[in-house]
Amino acid sequence: MTVDKALAFAQSHRSQWLDQLRELVRIPTVSTASEHAADMARGAKWIADHLGKLGFSTEIAPTSGHPVVLAEWVGAGKSAPTLLVYGHYDVQPPDPVEEWQSPPFEPTIRGENLFARGASDMKGQLVAHLSAVEAMQSAGPLPVNIRYLVEGEEEIGSPNMQSFIEGNRDRLRCDVVLNLDSMILRPDLPSIVYGLRGLAYFELRVYGPSHDLHSGQFGGAIHNPAQALCELLAGMHDNDGRVTLPGFYDKVRALEPEEREALAQLPTKDEEVQNLTGAPRMWGEKGYTLVERIGARPTLEVNGLLSGFTGEGSKTVLPSKAMAKISMRLVPDQTPEEVHAQLLEYLREMVPPTVRCEVSTLAGGSAAIVRRNTAEMRAAVRALTETFGRSPVFTREGGSVHVVSVMQALLGRESILMGFGLPDDNLHAPNEKLHLPNFYRGIECYIRFAYALVS
Amino acid sequence: MTVDKALAFAQSHRSQWLDQLRELVRIPTVSTASEHAADMARGAKWIADHLGKLGFSTEIAPTSGHPVVLAEWVGAGKSAPTLLVYGHYDVQPPDPVEEWQSPPFEPTIRGENLFARGASDMKGQLVAHLSAVEAMQSAGPLPVNIRYLVEGEEEIGSPNMQSFIEGNRDRLRCDVVLNLDSMILRPDLPSIVYGLRGLAYFELRVYGPSHDLHSGQFGGAIHNPAQALCELLAGMHDNDGRVTLPGFYDKVRALEPEEREALAQLPTKDEEVQNLTGAPRMWGEKGYTLVERIGARPTLEVNGLLSGFTGEGSKTVLPSKAMAKISMRLVPDQTPEEVHAQLLEYLREMVPPTVRCEVSTLAGGSAAIVRRNTAEMRAAVRALTETFGRSPVFTREGGSVHVVSVMQALLGRESILMGFGLPDDNLHAPNEKLHLPNFYRGIECYIRFAYALVS
Numbered sequence: 001m002t003v004d005k006a007l008a009f010a011q012s013h014r015s016q017w018l019d020q021l022r023e024l025v026r027i028p029t030v031s032t033a034s035e036h037a038a039d040m041a042r043g044a045k046w047i048a049d050h051l052g053k054l055g056f057s058t059e060i061a062p063t064s065g066h067p068v069v070l071a072e073w074v075g076a077g078k079s080a081p082t083l084l085v086y087g088h089y090d091v092q093p094p095d096p097v098e099e100w101q102s103p104p105f106e107p108t109i110r111g112e113n114l115f116a117r118g119a120s121d122m123k124g125q126l127v128a129h130l131s132a133v134e135a136m137q138s139a140g141p142l143p144v145n146i147r148y149l150v151e152g153e154e155e156i157g158s159p160n161m162q163s164f165i166e167g168n169r170d171r172l173r174c175d176v177v178l179n180l181d182s183m184i185l186r187p188d189l190p191s192i193v194y195g196l197r198g199l200a201y202f203e204l205r206v207y208g209p210s211h212d213l214h215s216g217q218f219g220g221a222i223h224n225p226a227q228a229l230c231e232l233l234a235g236m237h238d239n240d241g242r243v244t245l246p247g248f249y250d251k252v253r254a255l256e257p258e259e260r261e262a263l264a265q266l267p268t269k270d271e272e273v274q275n276l277t278g279a280p281r282m283w284g285e286k287g288y289t290l291v292e293r294i295g296a297r298p299t300l301e302v303n304g305l306l307s308g309f310t311g312e313g314s315k316t317v318l319p320s321k322a323m324a325k326i327s328m329r330l331v332p333d334q335t336p337e338e339v340h341a342q343l344l345e346y347l348r349e350m351v352p353p354t355v356r357c358e359v360s361t362l363a364g365g366s367a368a369i370v371r372r373n374t375a376e377m378r379a380a381v382r383a384l385t386e387t388f389g390r391s392p393v394f395t396r397e398g399g400s401v402h403v404v405s406v407m408q409a410l411l412g413r414e415s416i417l418m419g420f421g422l423p424d425d426n427l428h429a430p431n432e433k434l435h436l437p438n439f440y441r442g443i444e445c446y447i448r449f450a451y452a453l454v455s
Numbered sequence: 456m457t458v459d460k461a462l463a464f465a466q467s468h469r470s471q472w473l474d475q476l477r478e479l480v481r482i483p484t485v486s487t488a489s490e491h492a493a494d495m496a497r498g499a500k501w502i503a504d505h506l507g508k509l510g511f512s513t514e515i516a517p518t519s520g521h522p523v524v525l526a527e528w529v530g531a532g533k534s535a536p537t538l539l540v541y542g543h544y545d546v547q548p549p550d551p552v553e554e555w556q557s558p559p560f561e562p563t564i565r566g567e568n569l570f571a572r573g574a575s576d577m578k579g580q581l582v583a584h585l586s587a588v589e590a591m592q593s594a595g596p597l598p599v600n601i602r603y604l605v606e607g608e609e610e611i612g613s614p615n616m617q618s619f620i621e622g623n624r625d626r627l628r629c630d631v632v633l634n635l636d637s638m639i640l641r642p643d644l645p646s647i648v649y650g651l652r653g654l655a656y657f658e659l660r661v662y663g664p665s666h667d668l669h670s671g672q673f674g675g676a677i678h679n680p681a682q683a684l685c686e687l688l689a690g691m692h693d694n695d696g697r698v699t700l701p702g703f704y705d706k707v708r709a710l711e712p713e714e715r716e717a718l719a720q721l722p723t724k725d726e727e728v729q730n731l732t733g734a735p736r737m738w739g740e741k742g743y744t745l746v747e748r749i750g751a752r753p754t755l756e757v758n759g760l761l762s763g764f765t766g767e768g769s770k771t772v773l774p775s776k777a778m779a780k781i782s783m784r785l786v787p788d789q790t791p792e793e794v795h796a797q798l799l800e801y802l803r804e805m806v807p808p809t810v811r812c813e814v815s816t817l818a819g820g821s822a823a824i825v826r827r828n829t830a831e832m833r834a835a836v837r838a839l840t841e842t843f844g845r846s847p848v849f850t851r852e853g854g855s856v857h858v859v860s861v862m863q864a865l866l867g868r869e870s871i872l873m874g875f876g877l878p879d880d881n882l883h884a885p886n887e888k889l890h891l892p893n894f895y896r897g898i899e900c901y902i903r904f905a906y907a908l909v910s
Binding site for chain 2: 032033034092093095096099155156157197199201208209210211212213214215216217218219220221222223224226227229230231233234235236237273277278279280281282283284285290293294297299301302303304305306307308309310311312313314315316317318319320322323324325327329352353354355356362363397398399400423426427428429430431
């Protein structure tokens with residue numbers, strides 16, 4: 001059978017797939033840092049060139065930010081379904097760089113893992129799918145038409161995806177969306193993400209005096225902006241771990257008893273997450289399990305703090321300003337716009353007249369939920385079951401993949417979220433890694449999924 | 456008269472004094488930054504060389520930190536009083552450098568001011584006294600014996616002063632201590648500081664997970680250390696602006712009605728400090744005036760905050776740790792050791808089991824109060840009155856000069872605090888400056904003070 005031929009090819013060419021991945025993770029495609037603009041262009045070109053060699057017609061399409069790689073092969077004809085594959089070639093910044101055991105952009109194998117920024121999130125998933133295509137081509141023509149949309153701004157909240165998809169609806173027409181930016185629960189436990197949280201990301205700046213002051217000369221007369229910022233941030237949670245922004249929970253869709261029961265079956269437990277993270281103890285919103293708190297409840301996090309003197313030793317300064325990066329993970333039916341308004345309302349109520357406050361929006365995207373009973377979902381279940389030897393469980397994921405809700409709205413297609421990252425891959429953290437056995441299983445699973453769509 | 460000759464010489468050599476000051480502020484003697492160790496040595500040598508040329512015997516005495524410059528001239532004989540002049544040659548870091556209008560170590564004159572780090576705090580005061588000595592020498596032998604102690608660690612809390620003075624009591628014997636590290640209220644309002652606050656400076660670190668996490672993947676399950684730090688810091692003040700560390704006010708000496716009345720006569724008002732600082736509004740401990748809150752009441756300030764991602768754009772990180780620099784200004788009879796214990800007790804009560812906490816002590820020193828009815832104080836009043844044409848007022852200062860309490864304890868001498876900085880000199884802040892007319896008046900005042908001690 002064709003599928004077996006493709007699988008055999010995939011298995012016998014593993015070192016080639018790994019070499020390709022190594023090449024791609026060496027390019028430091030950090031989308032948030034302007035000094036990496038040239039690397040971003042190199043990253044986009046690498047993917048376009050690679051798809052060109054596989055016989056796809058490709059385009060590096062500009063946006064007002066980083067370019068999008070578009071590619072298509074429609075040789076399967078009009079009767080075959082068209083698969084739209086979504087991925088991103090940008091990565092998170094490697095900071096704090098000093099905590100990496102090997103340089104973040106020098107892929108290094110230790111044990112069964114490849115360590116590099118972007119290895120799991122998500123160049124590994126992207127190269128796995130490119131490898132699956134090459135393996136299928138070795139066995140005959142692809143069973144489905146395939147389009148690729150690979151963006152360069154996912155890690156900064158996909159600010160241009162909405163307008164880009166809106167302006168390119170025709171070129172993105174498809175029957176099934178496969179989103180590679182996802183993970184499974186364990187190497188021996190396949191899973192499909194059917195829910196994703198949204199994101200609303202802000203920078204909050206508190207201003208006091210017009211310049212830094214001597215803390216002895218003026219301490220006691222001036223409201224310290226760093227203290228005021230801490231007071232504002234501390235007030236954003238109550239003692240039950242609930243977010244206090246006015247109206248924050250009004251639009252949160254309640255969990256049905258049936259869904260709570262299903263989520264309770266998942267193996268993720270406090271102890272496991274404690275081991276994984278090294279946190280002294282678990283924490284969170286009262287009345288919800290860990291799985292619910294991560295996947296189905298909204299949160300507010302402080303992502304960064306900066307004020308005054310932070311160098312070696314001491315400086316007796318009363319700082320003139322203080323900054324926090326904060327972000328909320330959203331669930332249906334919250335929207336980033338409403339949460340922004342709630343934040344402003346909170347600040348309107350809470351900012352004392354002794355300081356001044358500014359907010360900028362850095363990123364935003366809505367949450368998404370995908371139906372579990374569609375034909376393409378059954379194909380995904382079959383591919384995972386055949387690859388892993390057991391049927392997958394359904395999970396809700398705490399992270400955000402903005403494009404899923406955008407594609408749902410603009411292309412009328414829900415996404416199959418199928419990627420092979422693992423919870424301990426250190427995403428967005430030092431020592432990000434990709435579990436290589438999972439990488440190879442991923443290639444096989446993508447092959448099976450394509451054939452399953454037409455059988 | 457000799458004093459008039461000396462004053463005339465001081466007036467006719469102003470450009471020379473200014474050139475010497477320019478030379479000294481060009482040396483970036485930032486004591487807290489290890490990369491400036493060589494500059495610190497250069498700074499000490501500049502002062503020793505200068506005093507050597509003035510006929511002083513000098514020594515650059517090592518400490519376990521930065522060296523101390525010692526110098527003496529005892530040609531006035533045993534019947535004349537001996538003046539011990541205290542100063543420091545180190546300066547605060549220039550951060551944030553980008554907010555300086557001219558480079559911090561390139562002295563630049565704009566209007567009546569010389570802008571440079573250390574110009575007012577306190578190389579300007581030191582050069583003023585050196586100039587006064589040179590002017591007096593031009594008129595005849597100095598009327599008093601003079602010793603100098605110029606340290607290099609005042610801006611980091613004088614960690615070695617106690618043991619240094621203890622080990623050099625004999626060489627520091629004196630009748631009068633003149634401490635140059637001080638300021639007056641206005642160019643037309645001379646003042647003498649008779650009270651100084653103490654300092655206790657700490658770094659507080661909160662640890663959560665063992666590494667940075669993805670805020671989507673784990674947000675809702677983990678107590679964010681940046682949030683926990685904010686909660687701890689926000690809890691350190693109550694709604695009346697009082698510090699909540701247990702026992703913090705127990706040892707605070709209450710203000711007598713008579714002293715409150717005298718302080719109420721000082722011209723410093725809310726409006727003036729608001730203009731000076733640009734703060735939207737004044738703030739502080741309920742029940743006390745601005746002058747009392749700055750000079751006679753203890754405070755707690757956040758001097759720095761750092762956690763997570765603070766660069767351009769957004770990074771959805773749940774940080775593994777968060778750091779704050781905090782410091783308390785102390786008044787009699789608080790001690791840094793007791794305040795340290797109070798901080799630890801507060802943390803013992805307040806740190807939740809979801810995070811871990813560490814504290815290091817970075818600096819500490821007690822407060823000091825000086826009697827206003829001694830012979831040397833009368834000499835200071837006379838020198839100021841003759842120089843400024845009006846008698847000085849007595850003030851309590853919010854800053855800390857650790858050495859004052861140390862000298863009181865070890866040498867049995869109270870200090871005359873006489874320096875010519877101004878409240879708007881931007882001490883410890885960008886665009887520090889020295890008011891040049893005040894610099895020249897300072898030289899004349901130091902001359903008059905020396906002669907007043909023997910007349």
